[in-house]
Amino acid sequence: MKIIFGHGRAELIATIFVGILLAIVGANFTYESILKLSSHESVEYGKYAIIVTVVSIVVKEMMAQYSIYFGNKTSSTSLVADGWHHRSDAISSVVILVGIFIGKYFWWMDGILGLIVSFLIFYTTYKILKEALSLFLGERIDxxxxxxxxxxxxxxxxxxxxxxxxxxxxxxxxxxxxxxxxxxxxxxxxxxxxxxxxxxxxxxxxxxxxxxxxxxxxxx
Structure with a gap:
């Protein structure tokens, strides 16, 4: 039983750690986006950037689907959290792709999209940490x-x-x-x-x- 409890607690700790990493990523997106807006910085990308971004979106979303599916199937909070980590990367890449096509027309677009991504990451972080901490501390039954x-x-x-x-x-x-x-x-x-x-x-x-x-x- 000690092994069961130890592994279970380790999984919850890993989930909390992933949530903290996501919060750091969200904070970095916010910081970079504010810098771009304050400096009126616009971004231009080449065709190779488009290809790499599309591949990144597909691969990251596939990894997210895999992790979340098996995480829910096995009741593994760390796998689900890892899946959302991959999904946040995919969403970020989608935003970058949007910025590639329309950012050249609006200098502020990249910064605004970055703030939107930050909000999505923070929201995901909140859900992950709320569930993990609730399980870690103990819950009342339904x-x-x-x-x-x-x-x-x-x-x-x-x-x-x-x-x-x-x-x-x-x-x-x-x-x-x-x-x-x-x-x-x-x-x-x-x-x-x-x-x-x-x-x-x-x-x-x-x-x-x-x-x-x-x-x-x-x-x-």
Whole structure:
């Protein structure tokens, strides 16, 4: 289990690192674009620049599609983040291509397009970091999963165990769920442990996640 958790955390850290790199790229685009606008700098490109830019767009978008597809399929946040990194490069190349064709007519076009790219990169960075940090710190489960867990408890023990204080941690492909249930203080430790273990196993079988249940006493 240590290996699973370690690899999962490493993947989230890698995702955060990619997000930080994207933020740096966005900041650099912003800086360069402002310099171009302030200096009234226009740019001219040759035909080889057009060919290289088109090839770059196609290759980078293919890499983005591949990374995002397999990232979603395997629930790998680092692959998805890497895919968006490739896509930001492809979008940047599209902007450059637009600038090649119309930039010669408007000196400010390259700078404005650069600022647009910066905005797109910052927005992508925000989404990547928000998701990665949320997973890293732990999330509350969604209402549908919570209701399913409550139903499993009621169907198994024919009573309301008052499941509460849900928290889920994701480690790459592995998820760990913790929550509390309330049992009578007069119940023996062995019986309470048996019920909690049975409840954990039912949830594991249905959702394929690790489960740890903390037992609260109804008398306190």
């Amino acid at each position: 209402d549908e999963l919570k209701e399913s867990i409550q139903k499993i408890g009621f169907d198994t023990f024919m009573r309301d165990l008052d499941p509460h204080h849900f928290l889920i941690h994701k480690y790459g492909h592995h998820s760990e769920l913790t929550f509390h249930i309330s049992l009578s203080g007069n119940m023996s430790l062995a019986e309470a442990h048996r019920m909690a273990t049975q409840y954990e196993n039912k949830i594991k079988e249905k959702f394929n996640i690790g489960v740890t249940i903390h037992i609260d006493s109804l008398d306190y």
